[in-house]
Amino acid sequence: MKPIRTTYSDVKSQIRQKTHQVTNREKRQPWLILHLPHDSTDIPESVRDQFVLTDAELARELLLMTDTHTGILFEGAFPDGHVVRCPVSRLVLDVERFEDDRLEVMSSKGMGAIYTCTSHGHPLRRELSSTEKLSLLADFYRPHHKRLTDATVKALKQFDKAFILDAHSFPSKPLPYHFDQNVNRPDICIGTDSFHTPAYLQDAFLSAFSQAGFNVRLNAPYSGALVPATFYQCDPRVSSIMVEVNRRIYMDESTGERLPTFDAAATRIRDCCRNATLSFG
Numbered sequence: 001m002k003p004i005r006t007t008y009s010d011v012k013s014q015i016r017q018k019t020h021q022v023t024n025r026e027k028r029q030p031w032l033i034l035h036l037p038h039d040s041t042d043i044p045e046s047v048r049d050q051f052v053l054t055d056a057e058l059a060r061e062l063l064l065m066t067d068t069h070t071g072i073l074f075e076g077a078f079p080d081g082h083v084v085r086c087p088v089s090r091l092v093l094d095v096e097r098f099e100d101d102r103l104e105v106m107s108s109k110g111m112g113a114i115y116t117c118t119s120h121g122h123p124l125r126r127e128l129s130s131t132e133k134l135s136l137l138a139d140f141y142r143p144h145h146k147r148l149t150d151a152t153v154k155a156l157k158q159f160d161k162a163f164i165l166d167a168h169s170f171p172s173k174p175l176p177y178h179f180d181q182n183v184n185r186p187d188i189c190i191g192t193d194s195f196h197t198p199a200y201l202q203d204a205f206l207s208a209f210s211q212a213g214f215n216v217r218l219n220a221p222y223s224g225a226l227v228p229a230t231f232y233q234c235d236p237r238v239s240s241i242m243v244e245v246n247r248r249i250y251m252d253e254s255t256g257e258r259l260p261t262f263d264a265a266a267t268r269i270r271d272c273c274r275n276a277t278l279s280f281g
């Protein structure tokens, strides 16, 4: 019987094949939905009169509250994915909150879906009429959630699975409205949901960012991962995870300007997300 020998060229060929397979998988993540709820600074002229802040005060609040540059940080990671980005600032309306204030824990800070207070607990808006509140929900909240739900339905129809990556950033120092006031904040926070984040996916994200040299923490200082209400806690085919990036990694927090190291940081973050997502399904 002839011994089976593996030659050097066989090994090289196997490595090439393996690399090629991974590359193909990396390029094909059409079931991925990248959710960008907080990177817009747009305040439509039609609602500007609701805010009691001067232009300078509003600009300052936008700098503190906007997940600045997250679109650029994350978008290149998934060329085949579907991006759902909120077109208006979270100060206009926060799509990440429950529509009903009675269900939303942040409403105790004046920061339900429609904020009434600033990050420092000062008045943000004048008293709105119920018609104005309903208009905000009809114009911005519900269309956004419809886009997110439609993208999820489409992925489920085509692939029988959907993966929502909920992308955020956070200030390096806690703001007064934050529940978690620990000043020792990680580089990356991974948020999970007990029903919609499988353990293997949680582990893949934690280890991808740790191995890339980031200081990573699970569900602190922020927890949870967004899932459209239609599927929440009832459809296990919908997975979700939140990735929060500490802004000190990529921007000057006093101006919003990108650091010279922005591109390198963005590449690392995208690589971590892409590698961790390879484990999905």
Ligand SMILES: [Zn+2]
Residues within 6 Å of the ligand: 037, 038, 067, 167, 168, 169
């Ligand atoms: Zn955010």
